[in-house]
Amino acid sequence: MKVTDYVQQAKKEKSGALADLPDKKADTLVRKVLELIGQEIDSAQEGVVKIGGLGSFRVRQVEREVEGEKKLVKQIVFRRPDVKDKEKSTDD
Secondary structure, eight states: OOHHHHHHHHHHHSTTTTTTSOHHHHHHHHHHHHHHHHHHHHHOOSEEEEETTTEEEEEEEEEEEETTEEEEEEEEEEEOOOHHHHHHHHHO
């Protein structure tokens, strides 16, 4: 799905969510938020980047062989929250 599809779906499913924003502004807002999340993940060298409601991104430096040379590359693994994690966050 494209970002605009998610925006339209959010407007339909959640009364009030983005409802007052014109489609173009809502689309721009969502794109900017995703860009900021991407920048935060890119800037992490090692560890976990947690994004509330979305999940966590584990960032590690791993050694890979690239064109016959061993190089460190960034590995990013996404993990969505467990159902138990969601229940905890709504209970707080």
